[in-house]
Structure formats: structure tokens, C-alpha cells
Amino acid sequence: MSENEASDDDWDDWDDWEALNSPIETGHFPWLTTINLSTKNLSSIPAEIGHLVSLTTLFLHNNNFTDIPIKIERLTWLTTLSLFNNHLTAIPVDIGHLVALNNLYLSHNHLTSLPAEIGRLTRLTKLTLAYNNLTDIPDEIGNLLSLTALHVSNNKLTSLPSSLGRLRKLTILTASYNDLTGIPDKLSTLSELRVLHLSHNPIITLTLHPILRSLAETFMMPIYH
Numbered sequence: 001m002s003e004n005e006a007s008d009d010d011w012d013d014w015d016d017w018e019a020l021n022s023p024i025e026t027g028h029f030p031w032l033t034t035i036n037l038s039t040k041n042l043s044s045i046p047a048e049i050g051h052l053v054s055l056t057t058l059f060l061h062n063n064n065f066t067d068i069p070i071k072i073e074r075l076t077w078l079t080t081l082s083l084f085n086n087h088l089t090a091i092p093v094d095i096g097h098l099v100a101l102n103n104l105y106l107s108h109n110h111l112t113s114l115p116a117e118i119g120r121l122t123r124l125t126k127l128t129l130a131y132n133n134l135t136d137i138p139d140e141i142g143n144l145l146s147l148t149a150l151h152v153s154n155n156k157l158t159s160l161p162s163s164l165g166r167l168r169k170l171t172i173l174t175a176s177y178n179d180l181t182g183i184p185d186k187l188s189t190l191s192e193l194r195v196l197h198l199s200h201n202p203i204i205t206l207t208l209h210p211i212l213r214s215l216a217e218t219f220m221m222p223i224y225h
Helices: 047-051 093-097 116-120 139-143 162-166 185-189 210-214
Strands: 034-036 057-059 080-082 103-105 126-128 149-151 172-174 195-197 217-219
Touching: 093 116, 116 139, 139 162, 162 185
Parallel strands: 034 057, 057 080, 080 103, 103 126, 126 149, 149 172, 172 195, 195 217
Antiparallel strands: none
16 A cells, blocks of 8 residues: 555444445445445445445445446545555546545556546545556646645656646645656745655756745655656
8 A cells, every 4th residue: 555545444434345235235325424345356336336325435445446336426425535456447527526525546546547527526635646557637637726635656647737836735746756857837836835756757857946945845866867
């Protein structure tokens, strides 16, 4: 598990998989707010979980999902969705319906892109995308004005969108182990940024923005030429 995800031990959860293993039984729990089905070697789950509209927390990490295994557009009260360490290749555009989402964990998958609809998650505070195959980040990321932590290390990014400059609450940005040749000038507007990780990128030139002087933690070496 990387630094970007929490431990199962940190969560007070309801994780009786057997009780949820049939559509009939699933319908008996409309009041559920938290379900933890992590680390169970799952490749599918009952579709009826997508009808549990009271859910606020759904943990599906450390499984074998190749896509999000339920229709999520009805889970509009969801605040935390954890899907790290699966085999996801895409995120559906329906992710944009989860307007209450605060934490979205997608690290350690096989994602190559993100839908523009991710920009609708304006309450999101933490987004982890490390250890994927992303080649770009959509400009709509700049709409996530509540975001405080963004983790995109260990991808295939050649640039970061200038729209990151709109994320005035961002305090942590990790983008090590990519193919970045520079960083957007507009990062200098991020007055709350305290942690910036850029190591192991082919950065050719790096202007010393005033903002870099105020960082509590900056990892930029080794920078390859």
C-alpha cells in the first residue's frame, strides 16, 4: 500500500460479504452507509449495491475489478470511494454524478485517461491516481476547487495542465516518476502548496517560482537531463 491510501484498520465498516451475496439479501439493507468489500479477490459484486442510495463510503480496493462493478450514478451521497489496487482500465462518465465525493482513490490500476466529467466533483479534497498509465490529465481538473491533495506519480505524463493553477486550496502535489519536461508557470499561484514531488522526471529547466521558496517539502532530484 502506498502513502496515498489509508489502511483498512482505520475504517469502522460493515463488511459481511455473505450477507450481500444475493439480490434478495442486499435489499434488506437500504440503511447501509458504509460497505467494505476490500481484499476479497472479487471480480464482481451484486448490482443491487448500486441501489443503496444511503451509502456514503464504499471500499472496493485490493480486488480484481477491471471496471467499476456497479452503476454508480445513484450513489449521490457517496463521500469516499476506494478502488485502488485493482485492474481498472477506464472510469465511466457517470463518475460525474457523485457530487458529494470527498475522497477518490484510484491508484495502482491500469488507467490511461480520465473522463472530463471528473471536473464535476467540486467537493473532492483528495484524489489519488498514482501508479497508472495516464498520459494526460484533463483540463477539467482545474474545476476541483476544494482539492487539497493530488497524487499522480508513476504515470506517463509529459505535462501537467495549467488549470492546476486554479486549485488554490492544494497543499500536496506528487508527480514523481513521469515524463515531465517542465511544470506550468501557473503553479506559482498556489499559495497553500507545501509539498511538491517532481523527482525522476526529464525536467530540462525549472524556473524558481516564488511559491517554491515557501514549500515545506520539495523533492525534485534526481532530475534527468
